[in-house]
Amino acid sequence: MNDPGDPGVASHRAAIAPHLPRFLNAQVSLNDFGGLDYLLGQLAASSGWSGDLLYARGELYRRRGEPRDLVTASQFYGDALKAGYTAPEVHRDLGLSLLRSGQPSGAKQSLSEYLRLKPDAGDAKAIAALLAN
């Protein structure tokens, strides 16, 4: 007989969903690459790769920041956008990854989009300075 699983899973996921980006961001800041990579894989195995999970995966790679990581991060941010992720920060972080991996034209497009969506952001002046360089 197949195990139908815990009937509370769907309501649990729905309750967690609004808080998931904040939880994932806190995990990204712990600098535990292997731990969060595993956690994201486990979450994706049961619910699929949502925009939240793809963005967090991009952050994981970008913050480690090895040259190849930045290319990988850019791909995950792009995938997050395709999956419907709408937070303005995805454009900023995609732009920063492209800038660091030597793709200035794509970077400028993404950073400009971030400033258009969030002109009053706390880091807007720094992003504008990077755009001007």
Next chain:
Amino acid sequence: MTSLRFALSLAALLAAVPALANSLVAPGPATGIAKSSFSAAPTSEWNRLSARESKKAETWTLDGPDLNRVVFFGGIAVGEPLFREFDKKKQPLPRVTPNMLITDIPVLLETSYRSRGLVSQFNVDTIEPATVGGHKGVRFTYRYVRADDVERKGEAMGAIVKGQLYLTTYEAPAIYFFDRDLEKFRQLAGTLKM
């Protein structure tokens, strides 16, 4: 008035920790800060603590590190962390990476604090371009809470020079102390050279 009374109680509480060995930094040129090419020209007296956050860091304070502290991180190279690493395998610290942008500097500080497990909250509030010692760099502000539940504010100036990170942070309790000594830090930061 209430906040001043609270601040003074806080000062008494925090000043009760054992004093660390230190040496006086007299007004005037100070060179070789953090055993690096960092130099500054303070116009008031500071105390240099003998305890270091890492081999390439140096801490100055006015009244004790829990009430106000300036930390200089001098010439952190690619592959090196900001702080001394106690367990590289189980609790690795983030490192300076190649081609860092000015916006990566506050992220490095936040991740360093969080991955050492010392803060329950950490928020970067503003990031803006700044000239640091004649180099293009960044000024950023932040807030965090440690195990003592005191909210602290921070302001920092950083730049990447020849692939190495030079960062100076000023931190103090948000109530009373941060604002009281902020100008002294800004005066000091304005004289930085590397």
